[in-house]
Amino acid sequence: MSRQGTIRRYTLIIEKISFGQFPSFTGIQDYLDEFGFSVSKRTIERDFEAIRNEFGIEITYHRFKEGYYIDEEKSIHIESFIRFLEIVNTAEVLTQSLSDSKEALNYISFDQSGGLKGIEHLSNVLQAIREHRRMRIKHHTFYPEKARIFKIEPYMLKEYQNRWYIIAIVCGMNEQRTFAIDRLVEIEMLAETFEPTRSQEVEDLFKNVIGLVYSEHEVQDVELSFTAFQGNYIRSLPFHSSQKIILDSEDEFRISLRISPNYEFTQKILMHGNTVKVLKPKWLAKEIKEILQSAASNY
Numbered sequence: 001m002s003r004q005g006t007i008r009r010y011t012l013i014i015e016k017i018s019f020g021q022f023p024s025f026t027g028i029q030d031y032l033d034e035f036g037f038s039v040s041k042r043t044i045e046r047d048f049e050a051i052r053n054e055f056g057i058e059i060t061y062h063r064f065k066e067g068y069y070i071d072e073e074k075s076i077h078i079e080s081f082i083r084f085l086e087i088v089n090t091a092e093v094l095t096q097s098l099s100d101s102k103e104a105l106n107y108i109s110f111d112q113s114g115g116l117k118g119i120e121h122l123s124n125v126l127q128a129i130r131e132h133r134r135m136r137i138k139h140h141t142f143y144p145e146k147a148r149i150f151k152i153e154p155y156m157l158k159e160y161q162n163r164w165y166i167i168a169i170v171c172g173m174n175e176q177r178t179f180a181i182d183r184l185v186e187i188e189m190l191a192e193t194f195e196p197t198r199s200q201e202v203e204d205l206f207k208n209v210i211g212l213v214y215s216e217h218e219v220q221d222v223e224l225s226f227t228a229f230q231g232n233y234i235r236s237l238p239f240h241s242s243q244k245i246i247l248d249s250e251d252e253f254r255i256s257l258r259i260s261p262n263y264e265f266t267q268k269i270l271m272h273g274n275t276v277k278v279l280k281p282k283w284l285a286k287e288i289k290e291i292l293q294s295a296a297s298n299y
Contacts, residue, residue, distance in 0.1 A: 008092060009037050010051055011085045013044070014070070017059060022067025055081045079241055083159070118164065118181035122157065124189055125166055125181070129154045132193050134171065138186035139179050147185050152177070153194045155202045160211055167202055176202065178212050210240055211264025222257040223279040230275035239268060254279070266291070 009032060016023050016031040023031070025041070032039060051057045058074040061067070072078060097104040128135050135154055140147045152168035159165075164181040176198075208219045223246070226234055231253020235245070240257050247254035259265065261284055269276055269288055278285040 005037075006047075006050075007085065007088045008035075009039070009047060011089055012037065013047055013051070013059075014057070014082070014085065017068050017070055022062055022065040022069055024067050028068065055084075057081055118184055121181055121184055121187050122164060124187060125154060126157055128189050129157065132196050134190045134192040134194055135168075136186075136188040136190060137166075137179065137184055140183040140185055150177075150179070151190075152179070153196075155196065155199060156206075158206065158212065165212060167206075169198060176205075176214075208242075208258070208260045209262050209265070210259065210268060211262065213263045215260040215262035217260050217262070219258060219260045220281060222259060222261060222281065222284065224255050224257070224269070225277045225279050226253045226255075226272070227275045228253055230272060239265075 012032055012035055013028060016028050025044070029039070029041070029044060032044070048059045051059060056076040057078060058071040059068055060071040060074075062069055070078070094104075094108070097108075125135070127133075132153075134151060136149065136151050138147050138149050151171040152166070153171060154166050154168045156167040157164060158167055158178075166179045166181065168177060168179060169175065170177050205214055209215050224239075225247075228250055231248065234243075234253060234255060235248075239255070240259055242256075242258040244256050245253070246256050261281075266284075266288065269278065270291065278288050
């Protein structure tokens with residue numbers, strides 16, 4: 001079976017376990033069969049092992065509930081894994097559609113914002129991260145608008161709004177920076193290696209923020225109130241993994257978040273215009289009000 005078919009099977013297994021309320025092994029097998037994957041017990045067992053060994057997702061059997069579940073305490077990067085499965089499966093669907101008929105392109109509209117630029121560097125960057133190797137990059141900056149050369153220690157690849165970024169420590173400056181893949185002019189993997197002493201620190205920086213901009217604000221509770229209609233979109237496309245619904249009525253949809261507010265979060269609030277109101281913290285409500293007042297004065 002193709003690698004894409006295997007990934008599709010992984011997706012179905014995770015889907016069934018996540019939403020099937022402790023499904024039995026037979027239940028998982030039957031679910032795969034519904035989607036055309038008639039596989040043996042041993043194949044599913046190998047899938048469990050691969051999901052654990054390759055992606056760090058621990059699928060465990062619950063003796064009392066007599067079914068399987070994802071042990072989140074023993075699993076790492078669950079959200080990244082789910083996002084990876086989404087990307088791969090979307091690619092598989094589109095690839096199959098195009099192989100059936102090239103005319104499929106007539107019915108597909110892609111984002112033309114240039115999100116694919118620079119993806120040829122992804123493999124080398126990921127290799128450097130895994131092998132803890134320093135890199136020399138030439139990066140086109142906006143402030144000032146010119147290309148600069150940096151020697152970096154890459155720690156993480158991060159996707160945001162269909163673009164990829166390198167999270168790295170700049171050598172000689174001991175400073176953490178974010179470099180957009182699509183603005184890389186040159187890239188060179190060096191023979192030098194480094195000790196990844198700040199891996200957890202780098203990962204933690206993004207755990208409680210939305211987007212790419214680090215926040216000086218401490219992690220805190222945020223409450224947003226939306227119109228009931230707008231709540232349909234917020235429910236289906238959450239702001240953050242910490243999002244919880246605290247009110248869902250005919251008149252209002254209210255959520256809470258546990259985050260460190262930053263620039264990108266402010267921008268997401270503003271995107272929803274008059275369908276959203278910041279309830280807490282008060283300082284954020286004041287900041288949004290001042291931005292809206294300033295914007296109104298432009299007209």
